[in-house]
Amino acid sequence: MTADAPVIEVRVVLPVHLRTLARVGSEVRVKVPGGELTQRRLLDAVEAEFPVLLGTMRDRKTGKRRPLVRFYACEEDLSNEPPDEPLPATVAAAIATGREPFLVVGAMAGG
């Protein structure tokens, strides 16, 4: 990451309960500081923009994804990708250009 790298604006789709909590519509745009696009940096940006979401997607202490929350983009399941690894190049390009959103999804389980 370099300090002068351009900020990336990313589209993020939240599940309905988190939209209600953050008082936003189906899609939000967040600014990720310039550099490699990783899952952690993207989610940090979401939480920075919407602090009420702290702890709802990731454990506050460990930073681990909550078990019943999934992360998708470009029809790929990124949930178990290492959070500090750069997103796959094609996915990162699609997200960084705004062509595709990053999806936060409540898992199809329970309820």
Next chain:
Amino acid sequence: MTQVRVLAGTRKGAFVLTSDGKREKWSVSGPHFGGWEIYHLKGSPVNPNRIYASQSTGWFGQLIQRSDDGGLSWQPVGNDFSYAGGDPGTHSWYDDTPHPWVFTRIWHLEPSPTDPETVYAGGEDAALYKSVDGGTSWSELTGLRTHPTNHTWPPGGGGLCLHTIILQEPRIYAAISSVGTLRSDDGGETFRMVNHGLVSDGIPDPDAEVGHCVHHVEAHPSRPDTLFMQKHWDVMRSDDGGENWTEISGNLPTDFGFPIAVHPHEPETIYVVPITSDSMHYPPDGQLRVYRSRAGGNEWEPLTTGLPQRDCYVNVLRDAMAVDTLDSAGIYFGTTGGQVYVSADSGDTWDAIVHDLPAVLSVEVQVLP
């Protein structure tokens, strides 16, 4: 005009039920936080429009909501319920193996009787938290969870939950399933077990200090040393601040159950809802009966007027019974079938306020001037 406000937490949201002092006609507001489990809501005794709610799901974890206008609008506040002091270690699991301490949810919120900004929260896995800024930030009162026996604490069927908090500052009682009752005499700095007299056949040493599945404890404000307990099995009382307990199940048809309540004006009048057994969580014979003792236990009478007396197989959970403070005392309870019942005459007769809510997890009531 006097207004009565019932706060019902359910499996799929919160509901606010309001009436005048007659408690005959009700308005229903909700669901608030639809789709979320609301284990408990409770208003501040000194500012009734300040209400705290525990909101959680398995998907998105724990949130605390706060209202400053009696439940008309809500604001999410703090949800950082970290265990203090680093790695909390392990407690005992169902199979007796060590199990890591994991925060799951807040079961009970207890606002301070003197300060609307101060509120206590009981968590699963068992921990006691305190906020002095209206729920914005939380600190664990570690004297409870770090009790020397904590590695032996097993969860009850619902988890290792701290479900009862009684504030008699500086004294605090906390009850945990399936551990027992603990008492602090120093504002929560230190806790000790107060379970002498409890007998639980389901544990290796039936009268052990630790391991009792306490379901709920209540005290009347005018008699702080007298405690009433609904245990997994057995209804119990203590008249010395929990130092010694005696059984008061008496002539109950079954002494299994979850809630227990104390009449607001008669400290020896108590209420329970007998449930068939630990595996059959419904009333005996399909008859929903509240039992009242006017003698502080042992002698119980069934209260049935207005309650279903056939084909009723609901449960009443531990925090789902409450009393109001009107002259003609109101008794309230909610069921897993989604009914909330009210009696405006101390339990003699009952009416359903609502029939078809999601499963009711908790009921609290406020009387507003």
